Amino acid sequence: MVKHEERLIDPDAGAIVVAMTAAAAGANKRCRARTLSDAPPKWRKLARDIAAKPEGHQMFRGGRGGVPASQVLVAWWTDPVGRKHVVFRGRRVEHYEARRLLHAEELEDRLPLWHAYPEYVYRVRVGKAERVVCACGCGAAGAPEVLGWMGATCGPCSDRAEEAGADALRANAPGVLYGERHPLGAVACSPCGTFVAAVEGEHNVTLWNTTTRERHAFDFPGAQPWDVAITHDNRYLLVCGRGYAGTVTDGLWAAIDLSANPPARVKPARDTYPPAIRVLALPDGRAVLHRLNPPEMVTFADTVLVPSGEPQRTVPLPIGALGGAALSPCGTKFATAGYRTAVFDLNTGGSAGHAVLSA
Template sequence: MLKHETKLIDPDAPQIVSALTTAAVDANRRCRARLLGDDPAKWRKFARAVAAKPEGWEMFRGGRGGVPATQVLASWWTDAIGRKHVVVRGRRVEYDEAKRLLLKEELAARPPLWHSYPEYVCRRTVAGVEQLVCACGCGAVGTHDSLGWMGETCGPCFDRKEELGAAGLRSNLPGVLYGEREPLGGLGALACSPDGDRVAAREGDELVCYWDMRARTPRTVIEFSGGRVTDVALTSDNQRLLVTGMGYPDTRIGLLAVFDVTTDPPQRIDAEGTTVAPGLRIVALRDPELALFHRWAGRSVAEIVRIPSGEVVRSLDLDPDSYGRFALSPDGKRFITCGTVPVVIEVDSLCPAARLPIGTNVVAFSHDGKRVFAQNNGRLAAYDSATGTQIISVKTDRDRVPDYTRTLAVDPAGEFVFAGSNYNGRLFVARADTLKLHATFDWHLGPINALAISADGSRLFSAGGDGCVKVWPIRALLRGT
């Protein structure tokens, strides 16, 4: 949980010492174990290092190991016009999923610029060439030298802000969307609107975070107390947020909530309190008045329901072992289940059309719907969606397309398949036609729990175990410099 952040430009030693003291106090707040003590002598030593070198970083942590623990991460970096940026962050690392934030060997792999501005900086490897690249909210991507990087923007955007003020960057997109806190497992169950402007993610068990990037409204946090959120979706007309879940501890009670996101804040418009079966997954269909609802009522059931009433239009009993999120074909006419025997099903009739020969909990349709991509038993494979016949199978490992993939997304233009790694938090990009690795991106500190992509393929969103959603200008990143 990030509890403190200070960004200073050309600070003196007392300002740095004060920032470190405040960060430690804030990060320790309401905590009892593995606290980080205020150490003015250590803070002054850090300030001397800042004055002596153009860049560097240091981690200070409470306790001798394990989690939960308090951490202060301080870094500094010098920009193109000689300004020294000092960034101090204090956080409480509470769960094993986020303990990479405390590992020096993990942090040492990241240079000071990355530690200072992780919202905009990642490591990219394309065609065997590794680079540290920056992504400005204006869409420019490149090395910090090529962009004249100024910390939070490229050089031209910095000049525009100097001339016009904050209004000069009004059209810039954020590089990261932060969650309310750092819950067990971070953020997951991610969805974006087709236009890529609205994003929602499950946080922990009881919260949904929602962001409207174009409207620049503050993050909205929606709480469902006494229950467990399982999935989120945004409708095809960009106007409604759908949330499913189940009760806790009474898992016989379900949730299907609908919010109007054209209002600020979003207003709930379903008949709240209506009894539904426990909801496992929700998929927005091409018709914004309909959704595909996966629920459990003593058996696994797929339903087409009306939005916002939840009225069941038609339903189909599924294999009891059906699990994982459904994938919808790009034309909206078919979906595929996950489980021991994944099944391709027609939306209009709910009739099975094909079965895959292997079990999987991660699936995605190709851009034209002719193939289904799936991850299973250390292999990433493509299948004919009409027959279930395997077309391609590629062995995976931790350093290539990841063995432990939690989520897949497909480029709408048909070039790439994106895979989020549970093991190392990397984004892997494979060629859709061959499934051979094309690129990797290292940004999250923690697993990538979910991916979503805008309808035009320009923005890819990843929800991580480190408690944030990364906004990737993915096409620009893949073009290289």
């Protein structure tokens, strides 16, 4: 989790020492173990290294290994007009997935420009060839030297901001939606492109509005969201999952009304819902829940009403159908992967009459 971030242009040694002290304190905040000590002599040496090279990065970490640990990563990069951008990022490395942020080889593998401005810099690999692409919030994308890349924007945007002030770039939107400290799980996008939702950590679902950049977090204490979907009319964000009792009825169903301001969960129609590993939106406004029956580990495709989650039709699925699932664009075919891949017709489905169209 990034807890402190500061970007300075052409800082002197004194400013670098002050920024490092602040970054270490920011990374350590509210933490006791494996914290990073303030070490002004080290920071002065860092300032000399920054002055000596046009670009580079250095990592400082607390503790001798393991997580959680405080870390400060400093990256510097010189733009086409010769200004040195120095970025100080203090974070608490907490999750196993984030541990690679503490590995020197992993960090070495990335450009100083990426360390300084990771939200704008992408590596594109085609075969063995690799190139770097920067993406500006104005929509321009390409090699940094072609765009006259200036750190957070392309050259033309940087010029515009210089002439007309930062407000001139208000319509620019970076390609990153910021979350909290938790790893992301299932992701869904609304057909209109305005909403993105993701399972974040163990008990949360996060919703972003890509236009306003607003972020809403929905907490499901005592439950574990497993999947998210957004209905075809862009009206509801659907969440399915399980509770912790692991019983047949101990599941999670939530419909969040995206037309409300702020988006709000529709009051559930029932006290209990069955556990479901996937939710897929149907074109007619209903949804399909890939429902789990824990004692027998068999699964079902339930066509349910939105927003109530009331089941209308149930199709039993083959044993082991716990892999991915997909719907046909018309919404009549449901495919699931397990020991074999099978496609079902949701309209003719039912406990006895479903048809396996391919296997």
